[in-house]
Amino acid sequence: MSLLKSFNNFPALNTANILLVENEEQFQQSLANALVEAADAIVNVRLAKSLPVPTKNEESRPRIDLVVFIINLTSELSFESTEASLKYLDCGYFLGKVCFMLTNARNASIPPERLDAVRKLASLLHCPLLFAEDQTPDGVTNAAERLLTILKVAAGHVPMTTALYMSILTQCTVLPDIDQPSFD
Amino acid sequence: MATGLNVTGPLISDPSFPSDQSVSSRSINKSLRVAEKERRKLEAEDPFVLALKYFSDVEAGTPVIGNDEFEKNLVQVEKVAYSKGLSPEGISIMLEFSMSLRMGNAPCVRVLKCLIPATVVPQEAVVRAVAWLCVGKIPISAQVLFIKWVLTVFDMIDAKDQLRAIYGFIFNFVTEENLCPFICHLLYLLTRKESVRVFRVRKLLELQSKLGRQPFLLHLLSLYKVFCPELVTLSIQSRMKTGFRNHNAPWKSALIAVQKRSGSQVASSTSLPFMIKEKTTSRKRKHCLEFPTMSGSVNKQAQTEPSVSKRVVPLVQLHSFAQLLKNMHCVELPAQMGSLLGSSLALHYLDCVQDESALLRLNFWLGYALHEEFLFCGDGGSSQNLEEAQQFLNKLLFTQDFLQEGFSSSEAFLYKFLRVWDGSLLRSQVLGLLSNIPVIPSIKIGQFLFEPLMQLFFTSSLFFKCGLIECLNNMLSKWLCWNTVYCLEDNLDISPNKSHTSINMTLTDFKDSLMELVHFVGRLASVGLQLEGYNSLLLSFILDFYETVCDMFVKYELPLVLVPPAGVFYPALFATDPVSVDRLAYIMYRYQVNLTEAKSHRKQPKKACRISHHTLCDFNHYMSVMVNCLWNSKMFEPDMGIQLKEELLLKANIPEYWESFNFIHHPAFLSYAVDFHHKCWPGRQDMNLNSIKYSKPWTWYLEYLYSQGYDGLKQFVLVM
Known part of the structure; x- marks a missing residue:
């Protein structure tokens, strides 16, 4: 059992480290490739099925700048696993160094309650919620680019901005039902 | 077979077609008749024709179980139905057979499921089936299936006049709880102004109080309300959740397959008069995505109908x-x-x-x-x-x-x-649609628009940021246009959408929404510029937006002036590219014009416009900063926006720091100053840019800048 800490290591020059956590391990790999391809600085991508991360690699593990939880909305397990993993993150991460990435959000078969639950979780933790089209190459590239935008800020590569500031701008909010907007 | 089909000729004689059609048509008719005879002969031995004959002649009460002949014939019909679709005649026979329950309930559903029309569905058959429905012997599941089928093939029914004539009969089924949603949908498609009656409205309202606010009832009622607003007093929510469901599931795939097949091979055949030309352009798997082609059906009666009021012409x-x-x-x-x-x-x-x-x-x-x-x-x-x-x-x-x-x-x-x-899927289309949305009330605008857009904006690439700012700029100009148009038409009632779902807004509400939008873009722009390192491309899109904003009073007659936030003004003023500074100068010039105009109108009550004190202060402040920076070389005077301690400035070791942002030393114009210096004093070895400051070279220098196309600066200097 080890808590992943945001400040246990020194940052390396021009380097950003990102951890992708996905229970299904479907989207992880292609996203990681896209991330490395699209990056202009050195980006190390680490993959995990769930947290906690094993203790034996603790020494060699670099400072993780951004933790991304990939949730496949078609599977209940994916969400549950994410919820369980969140406990193994140091609270320092929740100051703008965690984000959620959802796949299959436009699928007709997913129960709307699940999306609501994820939204609620993200807004509770003040984290951004990104949606990704993981089925198409363009969608994967775009998802990688968006993660890099957040990663650059989280790793301190953008002057005058901090991860906390960014998270205030992008955090998810829960909405009342917008199915029946009444404009009266 | 052709009886249901030869009715497609244009109702109104088309002036573009010459009348020599009739001459050639006779000979064509003759050859057609010969061909018809031969086809008949061939068909006599066709097992499908025999099967149809069986179903039209079979006597009531014939047992189904163990009846091999029935089974064989039905399989034959199904085979044809799923491969080519049934002819209108076939549809009539099979529908009649199924609805009359001549062989009991069992085959009814099975037959209904294979009723795939090849071309059209004759109206008479549907009317007869409805008549059988009225007999009331059919099991409820089959009744539902039948109505679903009618809804699915509705566009293929060759005429609707008789169906409309029995509107009342169909309406009666509304009370049947299981049928109600489907009947409502069918009625929705059939309803005309004359079918809306008080007793029907009353019935629907009664049903609504019994069943709750069901969407199908609400939709039908809202259509009634459109036709006769005086009869339906019920307030209907402007935006309803969903429309009617599609009920074409049992037939969808088969129907598409049949249409696809006929599209590819029947193009030259004469027996399929409509739906062909358009359908040959591949109707792919995702058929809903394509716009349905207009397969308007013709009213046979219309040609002979004497009374004009009843005559209808399909589009x-x-x-x-x-x-x-x-x-x-x-x-x-x-x-x-x-x-x-x-x-x-x-x-x-x-x-x-x-x-x-x-x-x-x-x-x-x-x-x-x-x-x-x-x-x-x-x-x-x-x-x-x-x-x-x-x-x-x-x-x-x-x-x-x-x-x-x-x-x-x-x-x-x-x-x-x-x-x-x-943020990337169909981006340009989605942003295009977004720029078309009508004005949203200010209390809702944040929730519906700003929150999702803000999350997308800050996590996406530079190009998305530019695209979104452009989209919001288009949205703003459309809102302003609508406002001017509808303000002229009737007093302050701006309802961009003509349909009854529109929102009626007062001018104050509109101004509130507009202000929200402009402030929102101001926030996006300030932070976005900071995140992107004051990118010139992004700045250019943002200045585009403010070019629309600054002219709201003069160009769109909206009594509202909003100045850009400091996060936009200063980056533009200190930009390293001269174009941004020039555009900022133009924007400030337009603000000046707008504010002067607004002030001169203050006495007239009609165009009453109270520009807030705050706006005026901000504008004056920006103006003085700009003039002091670019013109007076008084960069860090005590009452300016930017204040730095004297010692700190001295420490920076910049000689004459107060001059660093005037027209000569501003990073955007420095190269022009150097160039001008070369041109003005070609022989001079040592460059002294300060010599431009003397009054004569200064005037020349300004002229030189204007000649480079910086009209914004020119106008700004004129009003300064």
Whole structure:
């Protein structure tokens, strides 16, 4: 059992480290490739099925700048696993160094309650919620680019901005039902 | 076989076709007759024809179980139905057989499921089937299936007049609880102004109090309300959740397959008169995505009908604008409202027609198509054909541009779509649709628009940021245009959408919404510039936006002036490219013009405009900063926005720091100053830019800058 800490290591020059956590391990790999391809600085991508991360690699593990939880909305397990993993993150991460990435959000078969639950979780933790089209190459590239935008800020590569500031701008909010907007 | 088909000729003689048609038609008729005879002969031995004969002649009470002949014939019919579709005659016979329950309940459902029309469904058959429905012996599940079938093939029914004549009979089934949703949908398609009666409204309201606010009842009532607002006093929510469900599941795939097949091979055959030309253009798997083609059916009676009031002309038969004008009062809309979007004539009709039901129905159809295909697709969008989706949305955009208004259904769709959008899927189309949405009340605008957009904006690439700012700029100018148009038409009632779903807004509400939008873009722009390192491209899009904002009073007659935030003003003023500074100067000049105009109108009550004190202060402050920076070389004077301690400035070791942002030393213009220096004193070895400051070279220098195309600066200096 080890808590992943945001400040246990020194940052390396021009380097950003990102951890992708996905229970299904479907989207992880292609996203990681896209991330490395699209990056202009050195980006190390680490993959995990769930947290906690094993203790034996603790020494060699670099400072993780951004933790991304990939949730496949078609599977209940994916969400549950994410919820369980969140406990193994140091609270320092929740100051703008965690984000959620959802796949299959436009699928007709997913129960709307699940999306609501994820939204609620993200807004509770003040984290951004990104949606990704993981089925198409363009969608994967775009998802990688968006993660890099957040990663650059989280790793301190953008002057005058901090991860906390960014998270205030992008955090998810829960909405009342917008199915029946009444404009009266 | 051809009886149901030869009725497609244009009702109104088309002036563009010469009348020599009749001469050649006789010989064609003759050869057709010969061909017909031969075909008959061949058909006599066809097992399918025999099977049909069996079903038309079979006696009531014949047992089903163990009846091999029945089984063999039904299999034969099913085979033909699923491969080629049934002829109108076949449909009549099989429908009659099934609904009359001649062989009991068992085959009824099975037969209904294989009723795939090849071309059209004869109206008489449907009317007879409804008559059988009234007998009331059919099990309820079969009744539901039958109505679903009618809804599925509704567009293929060759005429609707007789069905409309039995509107009352159909309406009676509304009380049947299981049938009610489907009956409501059918009624929705059949309803005319004259079918709306007090007793029917009362019945529906009664049902509503019993069943609750069911969407199908609400939709039918809202259509009634469109036709006769005086009869329906019920307040109906402006945007309803969903339209009618599609019930075509049992037939959808078979129907598409049959249409696809006939499309590819029947193009030259004479027995399929309509739906061919359009359908040959591949009807792919995702058939909903394409706009349905207009398959308007013809009223046989209409040709002989003496009374003009009853005469209707399907839109599909009109080929020119002149024809449309002539028949404006009696146009019959196609059941598939989506087909309107594909035809420019139909759009003209939509644009000028007062009948709100057309827009209402179009909105329902569109809301459905968008919802099913983009928001909640069955497979999560993996196999979605992007190209088709793009074409679909492009066509929708074209329609909206043509009508110069957005559809409320596309608006409702966007609000939902933005919440699950990844920011790249169909980006240009989605942003295009977004810029068309009508004015949103200020209390809702944050929730519907700003929150999802803000999350997308800050996490996306520079190009998305630019695209979104451009989209919001378009949105703003459209809102302003609508306001000017509708303000002129009637007092302050700006309802961009003509349909009854529109929101009535007062000018104050409109100004509030507009202010929210401008402030929102101001926030996005300030932080966005900071995040992107004051990128010139982004700055250019932002200045585009403020070029619209600064002219609101003069150009759009809106009594509102809003100045840009400091986060936009200073980056533009200290930009390293001269174009940004020039554009900022132009924007400030326009603000000056607008504010002066607003002040001069203050005495007139009609154009009363109270520019807030705050705005004026901000503007004056910006103006003095700009003048002091660029012109007076008094950069860090005590009352300026930027204040730095004297010692700190001295420490920086910049000689004459107060001059660093005047026209000569400003990073954007420094190269021009050097160039001018070379041109002015070609022989001089040592460069002294300060020599430009003397009054004569200064005037020349300004002239030189203007000659480089910096008109914004010129205008700014003139009003300064």
